[in-house]
Amino acid sequence: MTKLTMAVVGTGVIGNGWIARFLANGHKVIAYDPAPQAEEKTRALLEDIWPTLERYGLAGNASIEQLSFADELADAVSGADLIQxxxxxxxxLKKQVLYTIDQHAPAEAIIASSTSGYMPSVLQEACEKHPERVVIAHPFNPVYLIPLVEIAGGKQTEARFIEKANAIYDQLKMKPLVMSGEIDGHIGDRLMEALWREALHIVNDGIATTEEVDKAIVYGPGLRWALMGPFLTLHLAGGNEGMKHMLEQFGPALKLPWTKLVAPELTDELKQKVIDGTTLQSGDVSISDMEHRRDRFLIKLMQLLEEEGFWPSERVLAYERPNV
Known part of the structure; x- marks a missing residue:
């Protein structure tokens, strides 16, 4: 892939994750964040996770030295191929920042928002010059490892910029999901939020602790979802007739009042239950150690999926049945 200049505006958890992925794939990165000590925090994170990225696989020309920080937003984006x-x-705030980016970025540069909630049509309203190059490129934490990026265009987005964005993220070792339309919260976050609401109800009602809820996912559906997602998982639940039988057999259960779609009131009592529960679960292990453990696991899991030939999940690929 041709070496590109990537601008990253905002260096929180997600912005720094993008910086790490861009650098790991051999690109030049210009970052901008007016927060005090932003550069120091970013460079400290990169030094911490670079060994992990080396295990995952770096491009031949990958280097932390290809990162620089700009003092002004206009300077960060004026020569960029993609602005994240x-x-x-x-x-x-997003509209104010996107307005400035649009004023100073090259006309052919992609402006991609990492927003987890807003639709591209809403955000591109702020761009007076070239709203046609604004897209949503919503990643998942940790951005430097998790491959999914949800791409969506707005009412003014031109198809060629969606295609350009798709090609760039694909070459960043990602799995771009180009959405057929746009919706608040996109796809992944809406699904996670539905599960999160139900989990909060279960803890709030005293049915289970945070640890028990996590066990229910980790040792059960979470294992299957890592491979197939909810639809193919239920397709197998129908036996040889697949989804047809599953819907006939279990479809009526959808009418049963099992779940609570409305979020519970986030009272002080509920907050404390969740805080106490997760504190007990994590014990004396630091957040940093948990992140490193998570990253090692993710690398192994993605390697396993690669070996089994199950990328991409939307099409099940043929594979040789092992001799057992």
């Missing part, structure tokens, strides 16, 4: 906006989730 990752500022906090506040609509007016």
């Amino acid at each position: 906006e990752s500022v906090p989730e506040r609509e007016e």
Whole structure:
């Protein structure tokens, strides 16, 4: 892949994750964040996770030295091929930042927002010059390892910029998911939020602790979802007739009032239950140690999926049945 210049605006958890992925794939990165000590924090994180990225696989020309910080937003984006906006989730702030980016970025540069909630049609309203190159490119933490990036265009987005974005993220060892339309929260976050709401109800009602909820996912559906996702998982639940039988057999259960779709009130009592529960679960292990353990696991899991030939999950590929 041709070496590109990537601008990252906002260097929080997601912005720094993008910086790491861009650098690991051999690209030049110009970052901008007005927060005090932003550069020091970013470079400290990179030094910490670079050995992990080396295990995952670096491009031949990958180097932390290809990162620089700009003093002004205009300087960060003026020569960029792709601008990854990752500022906090506040609509007016994002629109203000995107307006400035649009004023100074090259006309053919892609402006990609990492937003987890807003639709591209809403955000591109702020761009007076070239709203046609604004897309959503929503990643998942840790961005430097998790391959999914949800790509969506708005009402003014031109198809060629969606295609360009798809090609760039694909060559960054990602699994771009180009959405057929746009919706608040996109796809992954809406599904996770539904599960999160139900989990909060279960803890709030005293049915289970946070540890028990996590066990219910980790040792059960989570193992299957890593391979197939909810639809193919249920396709197998129907036996030889697949989804047809599953819907006939279990479809009526959808009418049963098992789940609570409305979020519970986040009272002080519920907050404390969740805080106490996760504190007990993590014990004396630091967040940093848990992140390193998570990253090692993710690398092994993705390697396993690669070996089994199950990328991409939307099409099940043929494989040789092992002799057992």
